[in-house]
Amino acid sequence: MHIIIAGGGIGGLAAALALRHHGIEVTVVEQARAFSEIGAGIQIAANGALVLRRLGLEAAVDRAGVRPQSYDFRDLATGRMLYVAPLGPAVEDRYGAPLYNVHRADLIDILAGALPAESVRLGARATAFDQDDAGVQVTLADGTVLRGDAVIGADGIHSAVRHHLRGEEETHFANILMWRALIPADRLDGLNLEERGNYWVGPGRTLVTYWVRPKNLYSILASVPATEVQRESWTASGDVAEMLASFEGIDPRARKMLEQIDSTFITGMFYRDPVDGWTDRRISLLGDAAHPMVPFLAQGACQSIEDAWTLATVLSQADAAGVPAALAEYEQRRRPRTTRMQAGARAMVKLVHESDPDRIAARNGRWRGTARIDPLAETTWGWVWDHDVIAAAAEPVGNVMGHTALREGKTLQRPEAQRAFDIWKHAFTPEDVARGHDGLRDGYERMLARHFPPLPDMEAAPFELERVPALRVAAPGTALGMPVDAPTVLHFHGGGYVIGSAAGSVNYAGRLAQAVGGACISVDYRLAPEHPYPAAIDDAIDAYRSLLRHGVPAGQVILSGESSGGGLALALAQALVRAGDPLPAGVLAVGALADLTLSGPSVRAFSGDDPAAGREMLTFLGASYFQGHEPTDPMVSPLFGDFSGLPPLFLAASEGEVLLSDTERLAERAEAAGVDVTLRIVPDSVHVFTLFPFLPETTEVMGAFAEWAKLRLSEGEAMSRVA
Template identity: 60%
Template sequence: MSSVDAEPLHVILVGAGIGGLTAALALQHHGVRVTVLERTSQLTESGAGIQIAANGVHVMRALGLEGDIAEAGVAPGSYDIRDLRTGRQLWYIPFEDVAAQRYGAPMYNLHRSDLIDLLKRGLRQGSVRTEAKVVAVGQDESSAWAELATGERITADALIGADGIHSVVRTQLRGDEPRQFSNILMWRGLIPADRVAHLDLPENGNYWFGPGRTLITYWVRPGELYSVLASVPVDEVSRESWEDTGDLAGLLDSFKDAEPRARGMLEAIETGFITGMFYRDPIDGWTSGRISLLGDAAHPMVPFLAQGACQSMEDAWALAHCLADPMHDSVPAALQDYEARRRPRTTRVQVGARAMVKLVHESDPERVAVRDGRFQGLMRIDPIAERTWAFVMDYDITKAVREPAGDVVGLSGTREGVTMNRPESQRAHDLWRTAFTQEDIARGHDGLREGYERFLTTNFPTPAEATSRSIELGRVDAIEILGAQSAVEGPHLLHFHGGGYVVGSAESSLEYAARLASATNGRCVVVDYRLAPEHPYPAALDDALHAYRMLRESGVPASQIILSGESSGAGLAVAAALALKGAGEQLPAGIIAICPFADLTLSSPSVAKFDGRDPATNRDSLTNMAAMYVQTHEPTDPLVSPLYGDLSGLPPIFIAATDGEVLYDDARRLAEQASGVGVEVTSHFIEDSVHVFPLFAFLPETTETIDRIAQWARLLGDRAAR
């Protein structure tokens, strides 16, 4: 932005925490002059340990600090997560060499004060001013300034608020905004090595999860110092203020039933302090002209993805790159580019961290059991946690800043710059992309269910001309729907909705079901099968089979039944047919499989290839849904993942999917494997559309596909009539 002869850019950084100091180093590295204003008298960091994942290590490596961090801290070998009361292992995640190979860098744990010392050591003398309390900020067309409590005004080309969750700069930009309290308190403490020498505390992340509480513990100085973060419900601590305290009676009382190793560790703490867990919701903008925000000032998050510091580090490198990039003709343009590269990603991480807090602090015994079952499923489907943690760790900002800003992945798991070729498909893409709100995702599967129901019922209401009624197929609830026709002359479609076995319902599937019934001149019965994680495999399959058998007992011959489903419902339809074949029962006339989720190991190439392009689903969400469904079962069981089954002898299958969706290869593989063993397969693969496109009645390809299904169903009916 400046010529060779011009003065280098000058940036004021308000706040000398981890984010502010990393930004100062990154700006200095890019040839930008910095002034760091810190309100306290010295650069120290209270607290205990800090975890720097691979995405943060990339920045430290670029700044030449990885070797120092490796020497000062510990590279954990794994996350070892256990039940607080019994000590039983719930989830095991390897790191060390596995993480370094997968993500290009290891993870490190170290003391916060050690990291602060390493960061400030690299700054030029005079860059940091202590006892410099900023009370106001401002700007004009050519500069930005900070006004100190002393009345002094400091001027520069840009000003960045890195002053944490209580940011003065943010308040100046956006006014007073509420902080959110998670209703969780956090005890922190450090233990000298000799006090825990009798305990088995390896150089791992040694974690314990109990009802409403957790212990996050690890070494921060090898063989010297051990860090403990203990979270408890807010109503378990009563005091006038949450300050440094040596009174640990409340902590020990909250963990009175902890298993012996965890209890022994807590009893070794001599002093500690307690704070509330606060956060702010993601915001729609944090830049104004020459002033912007960074780290917790922009996106304060709860600590349960261990990403607060790492996201600040990513911010720091992106900020420095954008301000030094000669492609920008002004400071405001550079700061807007910085925000465009960072805000979608940090929003996703903020919301993901809240979802993790909810998950690990479940208190109801049934929900705890469900959560633990999900962990077991993740170990089967994602044994090195590649898909679970990749969205935060598999990211190198030092490379990403050289790519288009539209490549950043936002809240929906989709790259921000992805577009479709046609206005109709773009409309469908945008509907999927905005289907779930921040709050939906933060609330875990409960929020996703509400969001999915809202998405379907709002955008796809049941047609007024359709008639529906609730029915019982034995112990399984269902909804029968007819289209505009008054009599059933075509097939009886037994339909299973999609939603990854976790979300969706018969009620919200009626619009699509009505169109199927109308097109085939038949009847559609939509099954309300039980959902995971409360009801893992084989609950959905049992309900599907029971519904089929009850439909037959009601007088409908198998030759007039077609199993139908979209996404997971399509996989369920094929699995049900396999189960019926295995039981020697009469099979239905056919199967309609729209964009099937048929391999819950997620080994189809398109899952990775199109991750970030498909707005309806992504590798992360599929992994979690699959884990919730399989839990302690094997995902390669053909009745879970029908692509691992013997498809020979199945009835004719109609398969449809679109390129660019992550489940494309599930559909392609299903078609190839079925036809390869003699099954009559009718395939319909289209371009430039979205996952389960037949839900979107306004798409031309939907009309074509429904017409093809109707023709295919008539052909099956004609055969049965002969």
């Protein structure tokens, strides 16, 4: 087998080495006449280092580069530490390899030096690509024709091979310009720039800086809004004074560092959206040609290296006739992960370039919260680094994680359960993920509106619980003007305290109203990160007390919530007991998020198999809510509260969901405290299965809830009469 690789960058050279490692002949065609000292710093995390180790190159990278001890994020104006992601030995042990900072030219030298000279053709520009059932041919600018079994385009974001496959495509500009520079060590004396990722974030701008040669050369990436560079055209060279003007009044240490720059070059931050395919029979793509991404996960090089190993592995298992099928498998293994990486990198860009003061405060609060429950930053970086592509290439194709952190091959047993699974799976697009919590909100509302419209003949109207907005939903056939003392469900929607709304919950609210033969009031409590703890629980308490002031007897109220809303309903019940308020007739909590420390065993065990959420998503949402507050506070995590005196609980969850252990532990603690608990755990289903009216388990459990509620409400009515 003979593979032709167009492009002699990191991805092309890594692919050539991986292919040769697997016994496959390679020719790399690179239009540059020599490998030169171009570029600046890059990062090779454990996921890339493991491949370099297998290729026998890690020791050379270790000698050339630097092992940073942490990522330190500081406020650009004050230098105050905002967030630390530790690296060093503990993280090396966790992920199986170190993270390296290295000069791009040094890595290119290491990769190229490991290839025989005859495998690389410099000064060779590929201009045409053709294929038939027998193989491929590549025509070079000088008229030379090369023949082989496949062509791999590793020729960057402006790939000629990609253009051949897909034609003209839009390249998106992120409206950010990046100044890059390298500073010799002797100019940085006294600045205490340790061997760390020394990062500063400010309104709309960042400094990403680190050593790339040990105590020898320091790399700077300074990003600014595109509007701050006024010129008719952008060129490779940049004006240092122009760059410094964008960083006036910053942390003195960072300013002094920038003032040591002699020359710089400037580039725009461009990206392309994930595509639905990058392979046509014997022609495929790799690295930035396939999945160009913004640099803020520092994964461009590593994703190319992961591509290279996967490509070589699948081709090594095929003969010449099987090349098209092997390349299709290569793409199937790689595209879900790289799509997730593209979306995650854009989300990071958005996160660190916030300019609105309130959003900056929310981001910094989320970082504080993340540090409280994830001191090793596994939920931020683990999904990036904790991927052994060598092992993954030998596993079933379906084990690869997609952009919502779900195994692509995961399925449920029953068709109706799979339908619900697929609704969760496709709730968020890569674009939603790239937009952070704003995108997640839009995606969630879109899913609810599409799949759970209001019930026929259902009435819903705005309802103010004094300062807390809500929707009052009546059961179908029941007028909204029913007696004020009618049975009422006070419902709190799910969404991790960050997404969701009363409007999105009207379908479920209508079915809850139907179950109790009365009304459901769905509360629009304030959402994080704009409104962190205690906003949600304050709104919940105010909503309940206001409902009673409207004349609804406490004994005719059932608190309800799904996911985070279930946790909120339980926290509210505990608060009412402590305050001595009249208690509701009961609490319904489905798939409750009751432990925001995420210490439940199912959170780790089922991450990747639950389409609704995994550990990374729950950390993002939970930390957005409690921020600088203690997550073991029972008003944040009711699992840690006092269950004595609580009204009867109806708890439900699915066997395979990440929050299963939250529900199981809630039941155990409540029963130990003498609380009347009804527990339903259903098999082969999804998180908050009761949202899905077509599921048989929903019909069964909602029917059981209706009978339970009838009993509790009758008891509550009797107690109200006595009172």
